[in-house]
Amino acid sequence: MLGVNSTDPNLPEPASYTTLPPTTGANSSQTPAAVSAAQLASAVLLFPTFLVGVVGNGLYLWVLGLKMRRTVTTVWFLSLVSSYLLLTLLIPFFIVSFLMGLHWGFGTAMCKIVNTCISVVMFSSVFLLTLVSLDRYILTHHPIWCRNHRTVTRAGRLVVGVWLVSVALSAPYLAFRETRVVDGGRIVCINNYTLSGDWNGTETQDLGRQVHLAIFIVRFLLGFLLPFCTIVGCYVRVGLKMKEKGLAWTGKPFKVMVAAVVSFFLGWLPYHLYQSLNFYKKEVPESVTGALLVIYTFMSCFNACFTPIIYLFVGEKFWQVFRTSLLTLVKAAFVDDFGSIASESSGRHENTKEEMT
Numbered sequence: 001m002l003g004v005n006s007t008d009p010n011l012p013e014p015a016s017y018t019t020l021p022p023t024t025g026a027n028s029s030q031t032p033a034a035v036s037a038a039q040l041a042s043a044v045l046l047f048p049t050f051l052v053g054v055v056g057n058g059l060y061l062w063v064l065g066l067k068m069r070r071t072v073t074t075v076w077f078l079s080l081v082s083s084y085l086l087l088t089l090l091i092p093f094f095i096v097s098f099l100m101g102l103h104w105g106f107g108t109a110m111c112k113i114v115n116t117c118i119s120v121v122m123f124s125s126v127f128l129l130t131l132v133s134l135d136r137y138i139l140t141h142h143p144i145w146c147r148n149h150r151t152v153t154r155a156g157r158l159v160v161g162v163w164l165v166s167v168a169l170s171a172p173y174l175a176f177r178e179t180r181v182v183d184g185g186r187i188v189c190i191n192n193y194t195l196s197g198d199w200n201g202t203e204t205q206d207l208g209r210q211v212h213l214a215i216f217i218v219r220f221l222l223g224f225l226l227p228f229c230t231i232v233g234c235y236v237r238v239g240l241k242m243k244e245k246g247l248a249w250t251g252k253p254f255k256v257m258v259a260a261v262v263s264f265f266l267g268w269l270p271y272h273l274y275q276s277l278n279f280y281k282k283e284v285p286e287s288v289t290g291a292l293l294v295i296y297t298f299m300s301c302f303n304a305c306f307t308p309i310i311y312l313f314v315g316e317k318f319w320q321v322f323r324t325s326l327l328t329l330v331k332a333a334f335v336d337d338f339g340s341i342a343s344e345s346s347g348r349h350e351n352t353k354e355e356m357t
Contacts, residue, residue, distance in 0.1 A: 043098040053088035053305025075155040087121040087304040104189040111189035112177045119170035127162040133234035267303025270296035
């Protein structure tokens with residue numbers, strides 16, 4: 001996955017590739033490959049990104065978790081920012097890998113753990129954003145139901161379910177991810193979809209392609225396409241409903257949610273594009289896939305680190321951000337004022353019933 005040598009092992013490889021011995025202690029001292037300009041630039045850019053992400057996401061967790069009243073909206077975004085912070089804490093692995101020419105020197109166990117965590121972040125983020133969109137849809141279309149059933153307790157249970165499903169969908173990386181020695185002594189962290197030591201056998205490669213394709217389809221559908229369609233559909237229906245009822249929902253919380261969705265898909269689209277190109281490695285130049293690897297690594301990390309900062313600026317004039325306290329800004333971004341929409345909508349419903357009678 002991200003910046004951790006995501007080359008697909010089930011496509012034709014040079015015969016000189018060998019499986020990494022699980023207990024070899026000298027592997028970490030192998031001479032890394034030459035660092036390209038793109039890799040060096042990515043490492044340099046990722047360092048301040050890491051610092052901003054740790055500080056920004058940490059402050060958001062502090063404010064959302066300890067300084068604000070717990071609401072359904074804060075539950076959604078408290079979990080979302082937690083997933084962003086998890087990815088942020090993995091950035092040092094990507095920086096070191098880039099500086100060593102995509103050499104993985106952290107061992108097989110960390111190869112599995114890091115990539116599993118990245119997958120958990122991807123699924124949990126998109127599932128949470130989907131829940132937020134569905135929540136907005138239900139608020140505008142079923143306000144009376146929301147008044148009786150939209151509770152913090154139920155939102156918390158849904159969040160726990162999202163994380164459990166994300167872990168389950170990411171578990172295959174614990175089995176498939178392995179380290180491998182390539183030409184020049186460089187170690188790469190890649191997928192072995194057949195769990196076999198015979199990397200170059202014809203039957204093994206055919207089985208690996210089938211498993212790889214199945215996993216890619218599941219990951220693309222559940223982690224990108226279906227959530228994207230759901231989110232877009234929900235916001236379109238919300239917009240039409242609000243226009244129909246003459247409701248004004250142009251406040252900062254709505255803009256924050258739109259910004260979160262846009263930043264997520266811009267951040268993860270290059271990743272899915274890169275994974276799709278892995279099926280056509282013979283036709284696609286290595287320079288293209290290498291550049292895309294760098295792009296999606298940086299974009300995904302940038303999304304996780306800077307999206308919370310974007311929340312502060314959305315709907316605010318630039319100078320106002322620096323004249324307002326952090327607590328005030330975050331409260332303005334995540335205050336659960338959508339209850340007023342439900343109240344207004346349900347109030348109109350009651351007035352209509354009285355007029356009819």
